[in-house]
Amino acid sequence: MSDSAKYDVACTSSGVDRKGKFGSIGSAAKAGICHSFSADGRCISLLKVLLTNVCIYDCQYCINRVSNDTLRVAFTPQELAELTINFYRRNYIEGLFLSSGVIKSPNYTTEQLIKALELLRKVYNFNGYIHVKAIPGADSELITRLGLLADRMSVNIELPSQESLKLLAPNKTKESILRPMGLISAKIQENCTDLVKYRHASKFVPAGQSTQLIVGATPDTDHKILTLTEGLYRKYHLKRVFFSAYMPISENSLLPSRDTKPPLLREHRLYQADWLLRFYGFEAKELLDEQNPNFNLQVDPKCNWALNHLDIFPLEINKAPYEMLLRVPGIGVTSAQRILSARRNGALDFSGLKKIGVVLKRAQYFVTCKGKVLEGLKITSDGTIRSLMADQYKLPSQFPEQLSFFTEPLVKREDVQQCLTGQI
Amino acid sequence: MPDGTDIVYAYDGSFEGLMCCVFASYEFKEIPSLIRPPSDQQTLFDTAKWIETDEHKADRVYNSIPMKISSLAQDLVKLGFLTCVPNKELLILHFLRLGFKHGGKVMTMLTDDIVCSLQKAVQHLTSESHKFKGFVRFSVYGEVLVAVIEPKNYVLPLLSPHFCDRYRSERFMIYDKTHRMALIYQSKKAELISVDELTLPEIDSAEVEYRRLWKQFFKTIAIEDRINPRCQRTLMPKRYWGQMTELNEKDAFARWQVAETGTGTRLSGTEVCTRDPLSTYRISK
Ligand code: SF4
Numbered sequence: 005m006s007d008s009a010k011y012d013v014a015c016t017s018s019g020v021d022r023k024g025k026f027g028s029i030g031s032a033a034k035a036g037i038c039h040s041f042s043a044d045g046r047c048i049s050l051l052k053v054l055l056t057n058v059c060i061y062d063c064q065y066c067i068n069r070v071s072n073d074t075l076r077v078a079f080t081p082q083e084l085a086e087l088t089i090n091f092y093r094r095n096y097i098e099g100l101f102l103s104s105g106v107i108k109s110p111n112y113t114t115e116q117l118i119k120a121l122e123l124l125r126k127v128y129n130f131n132g133y134i135h136v137k138a139i140p141g142a143d144s145e146l147i148t149r150l151g152l153l154a155d156r157m158s159v160n161i162e163l164p165s166q167e168s169l170k171l172l173a174p175n176k177t178k179e180s181i182l183r184p185m186g187l188i189s190a191k192i193q194e195n196c197t198d199l200v201k202y203r204h205a206s207k208f209v210p211a212g213q214s215t216q217l218i219v220g221a222t223p224d225t226d227h228k229i230l231t232l233t234e235g236l237y238r239k240y241h242l243k244r245v246f247f248s249a250y251m252p253i254s255e256n257s258l259l260p261s262r263d264t265k266p267p268l269l270r271e272h273r274l275y276q277a278d279w280l281l282r283f284y285g286f287e288a289k290e291l292l293d294e295q296n297p298n299f300n301l302q303v304d305p306k307c308n309w310a311l312n313h314l315d316i317f318p319l320e321i322n323k324a325p326y327e328m329l330l331r332v333p334g335i336g337v338t339s340a341q342r343i344l345s346a347r348r349n350g351a352l353d354f355s356g357l358k359k360i361g362v363v364l365k366r367a368q369y370f371v372t373c374k375g376k377v378l379e380g381l382k383i384t385s386d387g388t389i390r391s392l393m394a395d396q397y398k399l400p401s402q403f404p405e406q407l408s409f410f411t412e413p414l415v416k417r418e419d420v421q422q423c424l425t426g427q428i
Numbered sequence: 429m430p431d432g433t434d435i436v437y438a439y440d441g442s443f444e445g446l447m448c449c450v451f452a453s454y455e456f457k458e459i460p461s462l463i464r465p466p467s468d469q470q471t472l473f474d475t476a477k478w479i480e481t482d483e484h485k486a487d488r489v490y491n492s493i494p495m496k497i498s499s500l501a502q503d504l505v506k507l508g509f510l511t512c513v514p515n516k517e518l519l520i521l522h523f524l525r526l527g528f529k530h531g532g533k534v535m536t537m538l539t540d541d542i543v544c545s546l547q548k549a550v551q552h553l554t555s556e557s558h559k560f561k562g563f564v565r566f567s568v569y570g571e572v573l574v575a576v577i578e579p580k581n582y583v584l585p586l587l588s589p590h591f592c593d594r595y596r597s598e599r600f601m602i603y604d605k606t607h608r609m610a611l612i613y614q615s616k617k618a619e620l621i622s623v624d625e626l627t628l629p630e631i632d633s634a635e636v637e638y639r640r641l642w643k644q645f646f647k648t649i650a651i652e653d654r655i656n657p658r659c660q661r662t663l664m665p666k667r668y669w670g671q672m673t674e675l676n677e678k679d680a681f682a683r684w685q686v687a688e689t690g691t692g693t694r695l696s697g698t699e700v701c702t703r704d705p706l707s708t709y710r711i712s713k
Contacts, residue, residue, distance in 0.1 A: 038663070039562040040674055043650035045659030049562070051645065087641070093573060093598070094566045096642050096673070132594075268654070345536045356539040 037098050050101040050135065051091055055079055055116055059105030063173040065162070065221050067253050068105045078107070081120035089128045099133025099155070100124070110141035114150055121153040133211070138188065140180040147184050148208070151191060156211040156243070159185045161236075164229050168222040171258055188213045189240040212243035219274060220267040221250035221259055225297035227288075230277055234288040237281065247274045273299040280306055283337055284330045307333040310370060317370045318377065322351045334366030354378050434461070438476040439517075441465035443509050444486035446517055450524055451485045452477075459525075463517035489524075497527035500535050504550055510582045513549035520546070557583035561590050563664070564602060565673045567628075568635050573600035574628060576671050584611045584620060592618050639673050646674040 038047035056078030057068045067074065079087075084102070091097045102120065107113050117136060124130040135156040138147050151157050159181055163169045166178045188209065195208040215236065217229055233245045249266035252259060277299065280286040284306070291305050292298070300308050310317065310333050319328055321343060329340040339362045346352055346360050353373045357364065368378045437452065437460045439445035449463050464476060493502040501523075508520050522542045527534040537543045560583055566573040573595065577583075584604050591602065592613050599614040603626050610623040631639075669675040 037558070037562040040646060040672065041660045041664040042646065043657065043660055044654035045656045045663060047663070048646070048649060052649070090638050091642060093568065093595075094638065094642070094673075095562075095564050095575070098562070129597075342538060346538045349533060349536050349539075352539070359544055360538040 039095065039097055049098040050133070051088055051097045051099070052101040053079070053084070053103075055081075055084060055102060055104035055113075055120060056107050057105050058107045060108070061106050061173070061175040063162070063176070064256055064258055065172055065218060065250065065253070072254070079120075081116060081123050084120045085123040085128055085130075088124060089130055092130065092132055097132075099135070101135045103137035104139070106139060106141075110139045111143055111146060113139050114142040114146040118146065118150050118153065121150070125153055135211075135214075138184045140176055140184060142184070144184075144187055147187055148191060151188060151209045152207075154209055156214060157188055157209045158214040158216070159188070160216045161232075162216065162218045163222055164217055164224040164232050165222070168224060172221065185213065185215070185240050192241070212241070214242055214244040214246060216246040216248055218250050219247050219271050220264075225292075226270070226274065226277075226299050227292040227294070227297035229274060230281075230288045230292055233274075233278060234281055245278060247271050247278070269301050270299065273301065273305060277305045285327055304333075306331070307366065318372045319370060320375065321357065321371050321373050322347050324371075332367050332370045334363055334370075339363075434475070436460055436476040437463045437479050437517075439463065439465065439479045440481050442481060443506070444483060445479065445481040446509065446520065447486035447489040448481050449479045449517065450489050450521055452479050453521060453525070459521070460518070462515070463521065465517070493524070493527070496531065497524075497534060498532040501527050501532070504535070504546060507550045507553055508546050510585060511549040511553045512580045512582070513545070513552075516549065519549070553581040553583065554586070556581050557586040559664075559668070560587055563668050563672055564591070565671060566600065567631055567639075569629055569631070571599060573598055575600070575602045576605055576626070577602060578605045578667070578671060580606065582607050582609070584609055587611065588613075588618050588620070643674050 036047075036049060038049050040048040042048055054068075056076070057074070058076045058078060059066070059068045060070055062069045062071050066072075088097075088100045092099070102117060104113055104117060107116070117139075121134060121136065124134070133156075134154045135158065136150060136154040138150065138157050138159045140159060147157075161181055163172060169176055169178060191208045192212065217232070219229065229247070236242045236245055249268050249271040250260065251266045252262045252264050255262050277286075277288075277291055280291065281288065286306075286309070291309060299305055303311065310331065316328075317332075319332060321329075324332075326340055326344060329335055329343060330337065335343075339360075342360045343352065343357070343362065346356065351374050352360075354364065354368075357367075357373065364378065368381055435458055437449045439449050446463070449460070453459060460477075462476075490502070493499075493505060505520055505524065508516060508523070513519060519542065523534070523546050526537075526540070526542055530537065534540075534543060538547070556579055560577060560579060564575045564577060564587070566575045582604070584602065584607075587602065588611055591600065591611070595613070596616070601613070602611045603623060604610065605626075608622055608624055610621055610626070612619050612621060
């Protein structure tokens with residue numbers, strides 16, 4: 005079962021901070037807690053399962069689509085609740101991430117989900133984290149009930165454009181996805197005022213909502229995906245947008261061929277850009293435009309931006325404001341904050357920077373300390389910097405995504421850590 | 429001020445005791461080259477000065493930290509005492525001397541070796557304790573949950589609020605094998621006690637079953653094409669694996685294959701096959 009859901013695992017049990025209650029089990033910690041790391045290096049924090057993989061819909065990219073001949077199973081709400089509580093007591097997991105195929109009808113499916121969560125919350129007194137996926141097409145009243153039981157709710161957009169949806173997910177429309185999304189967003193806002201009015205109103209998805217986009221199943225560009233992402237953050241106040249590199253599951257003329265490798269590097273770049281939007285004060289249009297609609301696979305998006313704005317560099321470490329420090333390749337939120345507090349006690353030099361933990365590998369080309377560049381550093385032309393900044397990915401020029409990614413570890417350890425800690 | 433290599437303090441190993449060493453260092457106007465907890469080996473020609481723990485003196489030092497330096501510095505010192513950095517006592521002494529001299533700004537003197545080392549040690553402690561919030565694995569024995577950990581730093585005091593909050597209505601114990609200490613929580617009260625050895629009873633069949641399910645989930649969740657053991661080890665170093673259900677090789681169940689009971693039925697349409705949760709795990713391809 006988790007096999008079907010495994011393609012979109014991600015680590016995000018963060019966003020709510022709830023204390024334990026007497027007579028109940030569980031709490032939700034604000035800083036995400038990883039309970040384990042799977043063999044591919046991703047954080048495992050939630051029990052990620054489908055209530056059932058039965059589905060009446062026929063989304064082409066999905067292994068559970070009705071036209072696919074596969075083994076069908078389902079949990080009863082009772083089984084699911086027991087499994088969750090037993091994993092939770094053993095501290096295997098931080099909570100539950102529940103989604104489901106559409107069984108009978110969107111409303112029926114939602115009712116089953118509600119039953120499972122009600123058991124968990126009310127019978128087992130489970131007070132831990134629950135992320136549930138809303139089923140597109142379900143009634144507002146049911147979505148509202150579901151939302152009151154969960155910490156986070158998501159509606160997956162999956163395909164970044166209406167055309168792609170029509171082609172690949174014939175039973176879904178932009179409307180059927182955006183309506184629940186709008187509803188959730190409105191409920192959250194309404195709930196905020198309710199909570200002020202009556203202190204005991206129960207919370208509607210306190211950890212907000214998120215969504216997921218599939219990358220590489222359709223010809224949609226990074227520019228389109230990133231602009232959509234930005235719009236979702238602004239318009240629907242989403243907490244997170246997740247990207248998932250498309251893994252071909254079957255031969256289908258509408259989709260990339262079976263032997264296409266998942267565009268992992270592209271997915272990675274999108275996550276990096278997403279961090280830039282959320283924590284570094286960047287806007288989508290600064291990173292990509294119609295002329296350059298896709299990310300440079302050799303250089304991360306922040307570096308790429310810096311290379312296109314060499315005129316504002318080098319920055320003086322002892323003078324640059326926080327927002328500008330954040331734009332230096334290699335300086336992340338933690339480093340920038342440390343620089344701010346350390347320089348209050350006197351001007352910093354390069355050895356001081358190292359001591360407070362700033363990694364200079366990239367930053368050295370973009371900063372000065374007390375007006376000086378790092379000793380021994382000679383840069384002849386912009387081209388040199390560009391090549392120095394390039395990730396050590398060996399990409400043949402023509403089909404960057406076609407080569408086998410697995411002969412050498414292309415996404416390096418540091419990249420994964422960066423992605424987790426957001427230091428880019 | 430004598431700052432000789434010959435002055436050694438010995439104390440009882442308590443935090444109060446260390447505060448008294450700080451007191452003594454000011455009182456005798458000297459800086460010891462070593463402050464020794466009782467567990468350390470004595471050398472043959474040991475001339476260590478025994479510093480008696482005196483609550484009154486300890487309080488004076490401890491309470492002066494927020495007044496003369498800052499409450500952040502007080503927290504740092506408290507946490508510093510739980511770290512595994514070699515000669516943490518001396519480091520704390522030097523930090524406090526620096527703090528009493530410079531005041532609150534000592535906390536931002538990040539380029540100073542002493543301040544930097546202490547902050548790093550504390551970061552190591554807090555990051556290790558954060559990891560353990562996830563990596564602790566309980567086994568259920570009757571009504572009691574028991575976990576064993578082998579941390580480098582003394583993380584139990586930091587883990588206590590988290591687990592006591594999470595498992596409020598449970599009874600549990602976390603045993604720290606490295607420091608031979610146990611956090612015991614029952615009837616809504618937590619205690620830290622010293623435990624030399626721990627022998628656990630046999631686990632029951634339900635426990636065996638949930639461990640197996642968890643391992644199965646753990647295996648299934650990994651995307652084969654993306655297997656990256658190096659990355660996995662960076663994020664979760666091997667030294668934690670010994671006590672983690674899903675990674676413990678010594679555990680007989682690791683190699684215990686899931687029995688193929690052949691209950692899987694192929695259904696078409698919207699009919700649903702409902703059975704025990706275990707079978708739902710078997711549907712890997
Ligand atoms: S609705 Fe969901 S489960 Fe059903 S086919 Fe589409 S993506 Fe798959």
